[in-house]
Structure formats: structure tokens, C-alpha cells
Amino acid sequence: MDRWTGRVALVTGASVGIGATVAKELVRFGMKVVGCARNVDKIQALAAECQTAGYSGILIPYKCDLTSVEDIQSMFAAIKAQHKGVDVCINNAGVAHPEHLLSGKTSGWKNMLDVNIMTLSICTREAYQSMKERNIDDGHIINLNSIGGHIVINNSDIHFYVATKYAVSALTEGLRQELREAKTHIRATIHHAS
Template sequence: MGIEKYKGRVALVTGASAGIGAAIVQALLKHGLTVVGMARRVEKVKELAIKDAPGKLHAIAGDVSDESSILTAFKWIKDNLGGVDILINNAGVFPNTSLTGGKTEDWKSILDVNVLGLSICTREAVQDMLSRGVEDSFIIHINRKFLQD
């Protein structure tokens, strides 16, 4: 059995406004999941709604580099949808930088989003899943590697 067993369940997708995140949101909607698309550009997430799809989309403005933004999103999900069953950590930043010539603010951004944000989202999802006794939930971390010349 595949994703069909999660029909009606809640999936949180970070970095949902474009690219891989947007494609995941739409695929989950087509399979009947309740999808919370979280991104800084919430208007782009709202555009992902699919008419007559069996799933329901909730677009939430959020920035995974900001812990309070993450906590607010998880609280909204718990209060309004009961909690997260699936977390897809897709948000990421990839400045064109190098170890020897990079700017410190670029590295801080990478750590804040790609490491700390992912970790905070994971912690909040796992605590929520455990507190509700959900045993068939899961988390996916999406990683991209960009090579420089």
C-alpha cells in the first residue's frame, strides 16, 4: 500500500512555494491528503490549489530560519488540523558561494535554514507525533547538492 493509506491525513511541506516543494504539494493534494504548504511567499502556495482535487490545501506564511515562525505554524496545525502526520522538509537555501571566498552571512543563512530550520521542524513534528501516539507517520528530508566550477 502506498500514499493512499494517508488520504485525509495532514502533511506539512516546507519550502512549498516553488520547484520540488510545489510539485510535492500538488501530488499530495491529488492523493487526498490535507496539505499545509509553508513558505515565505504564501501567495505562491495559494496558487497551488487544484480544483476538484480530493485533498485540501492550507497555505501558511512561514520562514524556517525563524524558530518563532516554525512554532507558530505547528501550533496552528495542531489547533486547526489536529497535528502533523507527514513532514516534508524541503525548504533550503543555496547561495552561490565557496569555502574560500564565501561571505559569512551566506554561511549563516545556509545553517539557519538548511540545518537549524530542518532540525526544529523535525523536533516539533516528532514531539507532536509521539504525543498523539501516531505510529505510521514519517519525515522526509530533501537535500540538493549544487556543484561549482
């Protein structure tokens, strides 16, 4: 972890759960972590907790509606202006609504598509461009996924959600192939949270 000391990580969905835990750990290891979510109160409390614990890094709360491409682009512009850019991008944000395929609400489906697929893809693109323009060749893009990205579980509440997680698996593999073609050492990995 030493090579990441002082470097900048973006963690989406950093207010609760896995995102909050990952952000805290990266700060403990000395990284500058931009933690984003719609509700930054919890991230601010986590930042204070990290400071009190004497962690060598810093957690920077950032309010961002991840369903808005404009908000995401503004966030990347702010990170560039204040911290030069992103070296590690952890696409953690995700939503699951119990919307069946036969009777689900279109709005629920769209929200899952927006957060689980579009947000991840936009943040990946912006992070890669941030690394590329600064000649960062050792960056890392990590996509959080679930077992639902590989198995269609017999539960009609989550069939649409599972489809978005299959997309995360496909997008990560596609990203690996594009990074290889670009002859970069930037890595793309997938982490299965459950």
C-alpha cells in the same frame, strides 16, 4: 497512498519547484497539506489550482519565515489547533548561495546553515513531538537532499552548500537511529532531488 487520505502533511518551501510539486501531488492523493513559505501568494494560486482540478485533498497555505524558530513553533501550534497535528513532514526548504570557502560572506553561510540544517532539524523535532503526543506510530519524515550530500563537486561556488547537504545525510541517519531506539514505526527517509 490510501492510508494517508485525510491525514496531515507539512511541506516546507512549498511555493516553488519540488515543494510545490510534492504539495500538489499529496493533495491529489487526498491529504490535507500545509504548504509553508515566506511568500504564500504562489501557494494560494496552487491551492486554487488543486481545487479547480477537483483533487480530493486540500492545500492550506501558511506564511512562515523558516529562519525563525518562533515562526516555526507558531506554525506547529496552528496546525495542532486547526488540524490536530502533523503526520508527514517533508523538509524540502533549502537555499544555495554561491559563497566560496576562501572568500564567502558570513551572512550567506549563516543563511544556508539556518535553512538547510536548523530549519530541517527544528521541523523534524516538532513533527516528531506532534506525532508522539497523539500516539501516531506510522508517521513519516522525509528530508530532501541532493547529490551534494554525498559528493564534493569541484565547484567552489557550492562547497559550503555541499557541506550543509552532507549534514542532511548525517542528520537523517542519526534520526533513523533515534527512532529505532525509541521503538517507533515512524519512518525517516532521504530523497535525492538531483
